[in-house]
Every structure is written in structure tokens, then in C-alpha cells.
Amino acid sequence: MTNGEKLHTISALVEDKPGVLTRVAGLFAARGFNIDSLAVGPTETPGLSRMTIVVNVETKPLEQVTKQLNKLINVIKILEHDPGTSVERELMLVKVRAAGEDRQRILEIASVFRVNVVDVTHHTITLEAAGKPEKLEALLELVADFGIVELSRTGRIALSRGDRGIRDRVLRAARTAGGEGA
């Protein structure tokens, strides 16, 4: 991994308790990191939520933040995703100005990108796009020319490829610290 500024995706399995989101977000703020996106939702296990946090950092301090996160009592497990071996997706709704002949061009873009049209008015078209973050960026760049009225994104979610779930994985931070397990 390079040492420069870079987006990292972290999954955190957390207890579904009041204040957990504040604890996690507060820790990033206190250590001086900017959260790029944060998505939370329930998991396969009742009582546990999963947070996907995209953060802009350098590699070394990120290790410090994952170790600190892992110390939070309500955090069960942390996983830093390796882009090569994980699936990352995001959902976005974008309302684009669509007057006159722009309408047709926007619909063409929508069809090339295989995204859904979810609302149409005399002046706008709203697209629903899901997929890899790069795909959403490419789409946004194209439709930006027409004028974006508003935009809402869920933030990234991620799972590792392969058979194992987050709970089977050895915490990277614990491994590097040489402990006998987290």
C-alpha cells in the first residue's frame, strides 16, 4: 500500500447500542481523521450492526486508529478492506436538470450505465445508480454538465470476497502487535 493520502475502507462490527455511532465518529475526529463516508445497518446477527467507514489517511496512522477503534468496548471487530479482495458498492440518487433535448441525452446515459430512472418531471430526471464507487463517479461527471439539482449517496458498503465473514478474520492490528489474539 502506498504511503500517500489514500481512501481506506474499514468495516466495523459493533454492538447496536445508543451512542456507538458517536463513539466511533468521535474517535476519528479526536485523532484528526476525516471520514469520507459512513454507512450503518443491521447484520446477520441480531444486536450487531455493521459500519462501513471510508477514511482519507496515510497507512501508518490508520493502524493507530484501527487499534483505538478496537479498544472501544462496543466494537466487536474491525477489518480494513484490501481493495483487491473485497467488493465495494454504493447507492446514489441524483436529480438532474433535464429540459428540452437534454432529456434524451440523459436517458441515453442512463441506459448505457444501466441505471434506473426513478422520477421524471417537466424539468428534471432523477436517476438511481448502484455500483462500484468508480462507476458512480463516472456517471456523476457526465451528468454534471446538465446541472445537478440535488444528490444523495449512501456511502460505501463492503464485504470481503471468499468464504469467510468478518468474525472469522484475525484483526490486523492484533497481528502486527504480536499479541495472542484480540
Add this chain to the structure above:
Amino acid sequence: MTTLTGARALLKALELEGVEVIFGIPGGASMPIYDPLVDESPIRHILCRHEQGAGHAAEGYAWATGRPGVCMATSGPGGTNLVTPLADAKMDSVPIVAITGQVPTPVVGNDAFQEADITGITMPITKHNFLVKDPAEIVRTVREAFHIATTGRPGPVLIDLPKDVLLAETEWSWPERVSLPGYRPTTKGNQRQVVEAVKMILASERPVLYVGGGVIKANASEELYRLATLGRLPVVTTLMARGAFPDSHELCLGMPGMHGSYTAVTAMQRADLLVALGARFDDRVTGKLAAFAPHARVIHVDIDPAEIGKNRAADVPIVGDCRDVIAKMVAELERRQGEAGPPDRSAWLAQLREWQQRFPFRYDQRPDGPLKPQYAVERLRALADDDTIVVAGVGQHQMYASQFWRFEKPRHWINSGGLGTMGFAVPAALGAKVGRPDARVVAIDGDGCFQMTAQELATSTTEKIPFVCAILNNGYLGMVRQWQELFFDQRYSGVYLDPNVPDYVKLAEAYGAVGIRVERPDEVDAAIEKAYSITDRSVVIDFRIDPSEGVFPMVPAGASNDDIILGPEAIRPTSDPEEAPIA
């Protein structure tokens, strides 16, 4: 089936957790807890005069005994007054449990009278905190709070209890064990790593054991003693670890860091191996990090994985409790050294000895000159027994205390290391005395610090908790003055207090304590003897010390440890802001 109020369940749970004392101040939201304290609960409540005092008293109790200290406050301002001690306990890993009342749940979030979001406020300064909304959860929460506060890397835990939850009836049930799936500290060190560490120790020519507060927390002083003596390994004890290894031992080099001994600082700079035991490479120890111990490989033992590699990369990282890991190191070292004993490092040990002789801490007390603070500390120590517990505030006096007191045992030195909280000493001394009523407790305080929490002398008198408070009164915020002297061209700004205001002797008397003023060196011993002979009341000694005295050696903030300044004569004052260090 027993039903009882939430408040009674709380007190019973505290009792079963072994709590003997609570330091606190009541208020509207916490009143339900105070009623059963009248005649039902065996727990002693010590009424402090400020919640900050209650918090530091709980810390002092924990430092002195190793058991968790408990403090209590009402909602709103009661809770916010606990912020400083909680932050202090977080930085110094002190196990305390704070209990706060909260406004009733139906009005939480309504800006009700004396409402403050204390769990929100204290999130970053506690190890964990809880807001309990169901009386049935109180007992389990208390169990979890004590478990979290006292295990792994210890720290402060706060429990916020709304008044209606305290008043509601609940069924009593005591959970036998605590289950926290997200909290499983690693306590047992990895044996393979221990073997690597011991091999590295045996191969080293210039090793230093860099001992931090974790050794005290883990009660690992005996194991440390065996490791040091078995391997003939020199020891430095940080400000947090004074007393973890006896100062009188020939292998002890004393305190490292900004105001450490020349030998301790330089030994680390020249070492080829640092064995960090429960220490965290704090900036006050390392100086300029890039220039710190440049030749040393590092073995880093800590119970907190986040400390390892945080400031300095470790060649052999070992996550675990210091007592477990050091005991394993001793066994492995014994096995590998066998009959042959440690490798010959006589040149290194001789070098250290030579530095110790050439560069001891020094000061110049003229018989007819102004009283020097170091002399007062030395006499306070000389006339005390080894079981005396010494507590310090924050400033020059704290450094004099750490430098000139001779520490022989762990848990006999209590101070605010990480946060540097002025006002710590008086209430922490009170708490220490409650925890160790058989030991003499001496607070070495500054005149500035003393004024921040002196009100707890009232608690000392009314609750009959006597200690000695030796104020090293220089009439200044001395440590700040020293920096202005050295780095701001002697332009003194906002540091003069006036040694006569307040009149510390009269103030002591007003609080029901004994006040003694000492102005000349030849009065020192008689005053200390008198103070030590009084055991039914606290005694305040107002030592009028030379305000121009400075703490040396000194490594200016941000400078390399190689640029250690031995004394004031070596200083080149600068007003160049580029050169001025950052506090």
C-alpha cells in the same frame, strides 16, 4: 424475590464490588442514592468540597491501593466538575468509577434544570461510560463498569443514572460473570516473542530497562527486580513509575525525560537495546522523537496494543500484562543464562556509574542563603520512613519531588503525569490517606496548585483524614516562569502570584489544620519534625523558597535528548520565536 429501588440496588452492587468509600457531593438528581447511605449501606461517604476534589481523591485512593476509587456527583454542574479528574485518570490509566445523577428520563434532552449530556461530554475522556435507562440494568452495569475500569489498561468509567431510574423498584439479581464480547484484553504474553526478547537482551551490550507506569499498575515490581538483578540490567523509572524499582539500588538510574537525570537520559540515548515495560514513549521522555535512542533496538511490552508502534516502532512487540510477561522473561533468562550468569557488560555499567558520579542532581543550599526547594524535599524525605506516600501537584515542585525524593517501593508516589493537572495534590493526598490510613501521606504542592483545590482541607478536617501538605511557595507559577526566563527573554507575564496572598498559615488554621511557616534553611528540620509528629490534623508547611531556582537538567520541549542542559549557567536565552520551544 427481593425488590428494591434502583438506588439501593446500586449501593448493594457497589458493596459487593468491594467498595468501602465514595467521595462525593449530593444534589437533586443523586439524592435517592444518599438516603440509604444514612443507615442501610456500610459504604462510607466522604463529603468533599468540590467534585474535582472528589474525583482526584478517588484517583489518589486508586494509586495508593491498586483498588478502584469511586466518586459521585449530581447531574449538570456536578458531572461537569468531574471532567478534569476523569481526563486525568484516562491519561494516567487510573481505575476509577464515577457515578452521576441525571435528570429523569422523560425530560432527558429537554434542557431540564441541571441537565448536561455527561456521557456525551465524557466519551473521549473515559475508558467507557454508560447511561442506564432501566433500573433492572443497574447491577449488571456496575459489574461491567468495575470490570472495565480495573482490567486491561485500567481507566475511568462513568455511570450516569437518571433520577427516575434510581427511584424505580427493581428485582435484585447479581450476575456471576460479566460478558462483554467487544472487550477481551490480551493479558498473557506470547511465549515466542518472550524468547525473542530474551535472546535480544542477552545479545545486547548496552541495554536499558525503560520502566513505565504499567509496571506499577500490574503490580510487577518484584518480577522487575528479579529481571534487572538476574540480567544485571540498568533501570530507568519514568515519572509514572517512580518506586517501581528502588532508587537505592546500584542498577537504578532514576528518572528519564525532560527533567530526568543526565545518566537516565543519556543511557537511553546511547543504549543498543531499550526494553520498554509498560511505558509509552511519551514526548516528555523521548524529546525530539527522531533523535531519541538512535542506536537502540526496542522490545515493547504493553497491555494496550495501540501503544505499541504508536511513537516508536518495536523490534519485538509483546502485548500482555507486565507481570505475566516479565515473569516469563525471568524464567527464560534464567534458563538461557544458566550458571554462566549475564554477559560481561562491565564497560557499560562503569560508564553509567561514571556519569552518575559526574552528573548528579545538584543544588546549592547556603546556610544563610534563601531556602532551596530541593533542600526542603530532601529533608522531608530524610525525616520520613520508607512507607511514606508522597503526592505531588504539577510544576517545578513536582519535578523537585520526583528528583529528590528517594523512592523505594511502588505505590508510594502519586502524581498527575499525562494530563499535568494543577490542583491534583491536595485531594489525591486525601484519597491516598483514606486508602492507606496506616501510612503517612505528604503532599508536595506548589502555591499555584494549592490554591486550585485547597478547599479539600475542610474535608480533611471534618472527616479526620490527616496529611501533611508541604507548599514550595515561590510566589510564582514557577514552571511557566522558568520557561519565560529561558525562552522568552525573562519577560515575565501572568506568572506572579505573591507569596503572601493568601496567608497560607492563617488559611490552614481557618480550615482547622496546623500552619507552619519556614523562611530559613535552619528552620526546616524543626518544622518537618513538628508536622510529622501531628497525626490528628492536617499540617500545612509554607516553605518560602527561592523564586529564582529552576529545575535542571532540562531538555527543552522539541529538542533532542542529546542537547540536555545541565544547569542554568549553560542556558543561552533566546527571544527568537523560531527557537522557542512549544509547551
